[in-house]
């Protein structure tokens with residue numbers, strides 16, 4: 001995996017002053033970022049999040065999904081703990097890219113759910129590959145994580161390349177009138193652990 005570290009700098013935010021580490025994937029040309037707080041290389045499980053890019057939700061306040069709320073909640077949780085990591089992965093639209101995600105939204109406006117829309121465009125429901133996380137976590141000295149996610153694929157992917165997931169921390173925020181079908185499709189078709197039965201679950 002050809003992901004290389006390029007530079008690190010401070011990133012002051014409303015929540016904490018993080019250290020921002022920049023990486024380049026030399027295969028895809030994508031530029032990824034890790035935000036860390038505190039000593040994450042001490043061997044103890046680190047509160048962490050793998051966050052896939054969602055320009056619409058993370059930066060443009062979209063209510064079609066829950067991404068913006070999850071990003072903020074994850075950063076707040078890391079700040080409250082004084083220690084943690086967030087990998088901001090440039091896998092826009094579950095890996096199909098921004099313009100294809102807008103095409104998918106167009107189909108969704110016509111009645112398709114998020115999975116059907118991807119499939120009609122000739123894509124898999126979820127095209128993300130989390131292998132890029134391994135060199136980033138290695139660089140940061142992180143081998144064990146308490147992962148903030150509702151997505152079992154992220155847990156399996158980390159375990160698959162030898163990162164210990166000490167705990168899955170549910171991240172159920174950002175439900176609104178506009179993303180009810182999106183969240184229902186995540187739970188029904190993509191296996192996300194959403195709903196009351198999964199709140200507070202420890203794996």
Ligand SMILES: Nc1nc2c(ncn2[C@@H]2O[C@H](COP(=O)(O)OP(=O)(O)OP(=O)(O)O)[C@@H](O)[C@H]2O)c(=O)[nH]1
Nearest residue numbers: 051052053054065091092093094104114149150151
């Ligand atoms: N193709 C497609 N991608 C979407 C749609 N809505 C959101 N996304 C993308 O879905 C991804 C969501 O990323 P995450 O929040 O990290 O992951 P997740 O699978 O929801 O899992 P969690 O860790 O539980 O949040 C982002 O890349 C979004 O751009 C959609 O309708 N179609």
Ligand SMILES: [Zn+2]
Nearest residue numbers: 054057065067
């Ligand atoms: Zn989103």
